[in-house]
Structures are given as structure tokens and as C-alpha cells.
Amino acid sequence: MPAGEGGLGAADLRPRQTLTNQDDKMTQDTERRQSYPQVGLLIDGTWIYDRPACHHVENPSDESLLGPVPGATPEDLARALTAARKGFETWRRVPMAERAALLRRTAALMHERIEEIATVITLEQGKTLPDARNEVRRSSTFLEWDAEQLQRSYGRIVHTDGPLDQLVVREPIGPVAAFTPWNVPLSAPSRKISGSLAAGCSVIIKPAEETPATACLFARCFIDAGLPEGVLQVVFGDPAQVSETLILSPVIRMITLTGSVGVGKTLTGLAARGMKPVLMELGGHAPVLIGPDVDPAGVAAMASAAKFRMAGQLCVSPSRFLVHRDVYEPFVTEFARGADALRQGDGFAEGIDMGPLANGRRVEAISALVEDARDRGARIAAGGKRVGNKGHFYAPTVLADVPLEADAMHVEPFGPLAACVPVADMDAALSIANSLEVGLAGYIFTNDFAEADRLAAALECGSVAVNNFGSPGADAPFGGYKESGIGREGGMESLDSYTISKTIMRRAARV
Template sequence: MSYSYPRIGLLIDGEWIHDRDACLQVVNPSNEEILADVPKATAADLQRALAAADRARRIWRDTAPEARARVLRQASALLRERMDAFCQTISLELGKPLSDARYEVERACAIMEWDAGEAVRLYGRINPSAPGMLQLVLRQPIGPVAAFTPWNAPLSSPARKLSGALAAGCSVILKAAEETPGAACLYAQCLMDAGLPSGVLSLVFGDPNEISEALITSPVIRMVTFTGSVNVGKRLTQLAAAQMKPVLMELGGHAPVLVAEDADPVQVARMSAAAKVRMAGQICVSPTRFIVHERIYDAFLVAFAKAVGEVRVGDGFESGVQMGPVANPRRLAAAQALVEDARRRGARVLTGGHRLGEKGYFYAPTVIADVPREALVMSEEPFCPLALCVSVASLREGIDLANSVSVGLAGYAFTNSLSTAEQIGREIECGILSINHFGGPAPDMPFGGLKDSGFGREGGSESLESYTVTRMVSQKAFIA
């Protein structure tokens, strides 16, 4: 069966532009077939996008919050109507199962609907003052936003950034990932069809360094938001800091999974297998370091390796597939290099540890036992289907190991003890902690990390904070 893939273009000032040189070809990671060319924005295109964002910011800023909310809700309804097209596009360009693609579309809709509600809850306040004097605290849109999103969340990441910024009243220039551009193009069209005024949103592709330099250094842009690697996030933060511009950074992770001695090792192992293979481990909240109490370590390993070894890997369009390919040959090479380094240092590969087939970028889901702390994979985020298992003699040792890396995005823990859960909740250094489950935060909860995993929050009542500024206005009733 053949599936259609959208035509990729730049969206600038309400106009789709296709006649540009290609900066990249989109490749289906399941079969290595070319899906589309991605047009590269020229310097003139970027300047036009900046001019449109500057002009449109006044229009959108002065649009009533309820009217902004209606656009977001209508765009969400259009996403649901076009569900099949979105799911097919995401599975074609990213390879993940259709059921996972559907979950991503549903999540994007939920994010937009939450932020639509937040648009009418941007409360300021009136402070007590003397008769004849008003003291107002206003929360207003910060201005045009430069947003940068990654390849591994081709719809949900743009939805997080665009819905928050648009709900707050900001215009946005979105630089989406060239590797997975189709969902962003479909999403931008939904927003336009929902009534978003021309110029409020521009979508560009091209050389990341050229685009980030042009946008962030422009006086038009007032704020920068990025989801991606720690190293790139630091570079963009430095660039923004030189211009005195605030940033919202959601960067990498290396999520620990603490399994206390009172947990059921078999049940937790089965849950861990399902969580580990989601998106082939290519999400920043993917569980990676399984830190298990020594009393139940062996039982956990047996059940974990069995469950992971039974995972069905294949094309995301095939029925029953639980895990698709990794995104590109670089991820294949990185996975193999990390496995071989761990082996050389004494770790045991219990299942997987190799590429599957010769067509497509499939890597076997892998469980590695007794991984020494000096192995590269214990400090470098693997971003592939590798599960690293380590035994510890105590909760204290486990918490210290969980906190031993420079990042702190997500963490997981399993225990039937309230006191253990309380200690873990208090001491684990991460922005998102899930105890006795692998679920992440819903749109009504804040999402973001600690340490090198960035700062700022997306979602929850905090979702619009980064896109607003707080102003004080004092007004006398008459001129004395």
C-alpha cells in the first residue's frame, strides 16, 4: 500500500514557497526511500519572515484573548479531522508505529486546547493604592518569538511552542527540523485554515546555524525557545544572552529508573520494556539507566531481557509492530559504538546489541547488564533503544547514582513504600518524576528540566509565562 507525503514548503507572510534549492532530502527510515526535498530559506526569505512577524505582532497582540483561543481550538479540531494524514506523515518520516503517531496527534490537540484556555487566564492585578491612584500589573505578550523544534517530536514539539506563544499573543517564526518537516507543514496549514492572520506564523527550513544567527540577532525577535541537545541549547542561549533576550530551553536527559527492593521485579521489568522501546528510545524522557536493588536485580534482569527480546520491530505501518527504526544511519552507528564500549569495559549484553537487517535503520532493542560507571553510555544520552542495568546495595547508593549525571529532565521510580517514595521525590534531581508508572505530564502539568536539561517550563499554568512580560502601570485619576 502506498501513502502520500505532503509537499514541503516555506510559509512566509501567509504564502507557501516551494521554488528554492534543497537543503536536505527527507528519507523514510524504514526503507531508506526518499520522500521529499526540503527547500532552503534564503537570507531574503528570513528577512521577509522577520518583517512579517514584526508587522503581525501588533495585530495578534491586540486580538482579544477569546478570539486567539478560538483559532487554537479550531486548529485542534482540524488536526482531528486530518488525523489520518498526520499519522501517515509522521510514520513515513520517523518510522514509528501508527498507534504512536496517533498518540502524538492527540497529545498535540490536548496541548492546544489547554493553551487556548490559558489565553483567557492571563491575569494581571490591581494593587491597593491611595484614592485617585490606580496601580496595575499587566501581563502582555513578549513579542515575536524564534522557535526551534527537533526531529523526534515532529508535531508535539511545534504544538507546544506555537500554541503557548500564540495563546499569549506573540507572533512566531518556527524553524522546524529538516529531517521530519511534513507534520510541521500540515500543522501550519491547520492554523492558517483556522483563521490565523498572515504573518503571525512563519515556517522556515535551512542551515540551522544561518537561521539561528539571523533570527536571534535580529532586533525583531524578543524571545527564543528551543528543544534539542544540550550543546546546541547552550550555543543558542549564549547567542540570545549577547542580545539580552530570554530563552526557554528543553534539552537532553538521561533518565534514571530506581527500582527499590520492595518492588515486584517482574512487573516492573515488563513495564520497563514497553517504556524503553517507545520511539526506539529517541525521546528525551526515555528511561535509560535502570538502577535496581541487588536483592531483586537478577530476577529483574531475567524478566526484562525476556520482555525486550520479544518486542516486535518493523515498519510502523505493519500491524502489531511495537518499535520502528532509529531515525538515521548516525543513530545506528552511535548505538553500536556505545554497546561495544560497554562490552569492552565488562558489561554483559543480554539481548540485542546489533543492527536488524540491511534495509532501513533498525536496531534491536538492547538490554545491557552490569554496566560500569566509566562506560560512555552511563554519561552520554544514548537516544536509541539501549537499556543500561546496574545493581545497588541501598537506596542512598541508587539516588546518588541517579543524580551523578549533568542532566536532570525525567526520572522514574518504583516502590511500595511511602517513605521511600517521599525520599525519592525530595532528592532525585529532575524536573519530571514519575513514581510507579512511566507516564509523563499531561498538558495541565509543567514540563521541563533541571541542571543541563534547561530551564523554563512548557505546559501547566506556567505554559504562557515565558511568552509574556510583566509591566507596571500607575495612573492618577487627574493631574494635580
């Protein structure tokens, strides 16, 4: 094996013991950081580590460096494309039952390695360890669902009046280029790799350089489950260079991204140059419509838990709270009280409700939104400031009386910031909710079921939750309206973007 190449090693995947006293806890924290796995490129079944670093991973809790990320060279990307082409020809011929079995084995390995994977997620991204464990569990459900769904990817027969039968079959579209973000470093890759492999496609994935080891451990699960060489490649590097190289290559036949609207437009433009389809799950700015007939304290308690989960760094995070004036003041009071009560700290600390933001850029972005809103007349009901002198911590923030022209009402905060606005009626709330060019998730709270149905039908969002802050899982489609994306992930539609229909016209006669 060439120098600088090899596997992650069994020691990198070993489970950890639970320690109780303070000295043991300090030892455990040290071990976590020292055992951060080496990040590598995965090309044609081989791990490559000896490339110049394109990034250095930072622990957002204390700003310490965890390790370098090797950047793929142009030659590496060319090798990855060649491997993906060959891997596709191998994998597309693997029987459906065997593909399903591999996805199930991979999901089982994820459960076995939950502590190792969750630990790395918290080290890289900062979310609390319980949230990280939940991400591993949730991500495994995508594989389990697709393992069943791929065996329901039926064709059909279209009868004609003549001697022809028309057979419609679904075939894998070809090698896929996938791009995933840092906020859900396992969940987003899981959706895309699972869908690609279930459909019979090979895939090259470029995860976020901020959270690379999570993707490497995930890829290791597929390899250990028996995935053939060349079917999955993992590459890192300059985002513009990597995306342009992959998308413009004739090898790649489909592109998928979870990311910002701006990046989605750029990648879609590149894809259009090769007439390649895209699956885009992009940003949002989720409205919350709260009617006059609810218990404001109860809804506020739910809002505090939902808004500040993962420090608000979720594309479905509720952001614009459009509250009927009859319950506005008690809602804001309780919402702010709930935000102030949240415990913030290192994601590994016990009893912590919210970790740090993922990087310093997010802290600066939230600070700018708060300052703009305050300058325009908004009231800071809770938070509104950085916390501590080390790490990327920002207090859970509730803004009240936010003017509609404030940046916080137009720019997705992607952080622990909630903007509250009083409205005279629910039609006014609906108008504000639909006023943006994004529409990923929306939320409605009312005890009037007829009103709930009316608002849900009119809300321009890909998913709408009524009297809860849930979002679709593996068994339901997820995606956005307008600039929030193209296509759907999950549910009966989970393989649609990775397959293509072929019509075979067969004449039932001798020639």
C-alpha cells in the first residue's frame, strides 16, 4: 500500500467507557480529542492521507484544532471519476435484494458504532452528545427505509390497441455527485448515499470540510458492510474547484446538494451546462403562525425547545414567529423565559441544552442580525450577546416587535435567533409567511381545525407541521417550495431522483 494510505483502523472505531467522577471525566475529554480520527480521501476503495491540507478542523467549543483535511488534487478527482464510472457498471448489476441487505448491514454498523460517530459529530460540529446520538439513529432510518423502498421500485405495462406492449422500467441514472453541509454531517450524507446506492448508482460525495471525520466514519460503515470498491468515493478540497470538476465531467449524470440557496443556484447552473438533473434541498426561513386560541405558555415552551435545538442551525428551524396580538405578550414573555433558562456549554457536558455555534462566521452573522433589528426598533427579550471569551457561543436570543423590514425577517438566521412579530389576524400572518422566495418548513398553532386546514393549504412550504415542531422522517417526502429546492428526499419519492424511466415497446409477434 502506498505511503500515506490505509484504513482508519479498528482503534479509531472502538466504543468508549462511561466514566463518572471528575478526574475520570477530564481523562475522557482528553481521550476524545486525542482520538479524533485521521481524515482521508476515499478513492477506489483506498484511503489517502498524504495530500496538502485544504482545511484544519476546529472544535467550536474551545477553538482548538482537531486535525487537517487533505485536499484532492486534479489527479485525485480524475481517479475518483474513473472509479465511479467503473463502480456504477458493477453496482447497477447487483440484485436488489443484495443492495438492500448491504444497506441494512450498514445501518446495523451505525448502531454498533453510535458512540464513536456521535463523539466525532460533537467534536466537529459542537451539538450536544444526545443530539449527535439522535442524528446517528435518524440517519440509519434512511438506509433502512431505502432498503425496503428499492424493492418497491416497480415498472408497469402500458397496453395499446395494436400488437405492441409498452414496458416502462426504472433504471439507475448513473454516477452521482453529492455535496453536503456541516450542520447535519451524517444525516445529509445518509439521505444522498442511501438513495444513490439503493437505486443502483455509484456516488462521489464531497462533505463539508468543517465536519470531515463524520463522513469518513460513515463511509467506513459501508466498506465494512461489504460495498464493492469504487462505488463510493469521498473527496475534500476547494469547493468551487471540486464542484466544477465533478459536475462538468461527462461521467456524472446527476447532482444533489443540501446547502444554501446561493450555492444551490451555482451548482444548478453548472448542471444545466450538461443537461443534468439536480436534487436540491436548500435554505428556508421557517414561519410559525400562532393563532389567538392557543395556550401561549404551552406553545412558548415547545418553541424554546424547537428553536434552540442544535443552536438553531437547522434548515427547518422555526425562525419567524407571527403571533396573534391577543396572545402575543404572554407568548413572548414565556418564550424569552424559556430561552434564558437554557443551559449552554460544551456539547459533552452533562445537562447542557445547547452547544456552541459551528464557527465564528455564524456568531458574526447572528450578531449582525441582532444589531440591525435593534437599530430598527426591535426589543431584545432574551439573549442578544456572545457568551464567554473562548468558543463560538451565542446566547439563545428572542427578539420582540421586529419590524418587517429588519434583516432578521428576510435572512435565514441559521442560529439561535427567533424574531417575533404581532399580527392582527391569521391572514396577515399568512401574508408575511409567504412573502419570501423560500419555503422549506412552516408551523401552525391553533385549536381551530378548519383554520388549521385552511392555513396549511395556503402556506407555501414543502412541509407544514400543525400544533407541533416536527419534520418529515424517512417515510415521508422532504423538500422545498420556490427557491428552497428542487425534488424530494424520503418517502415513496426517495429513489425518484436517482432513477430514470425507460419505455420499451415490444411487438408480440414473430418477425
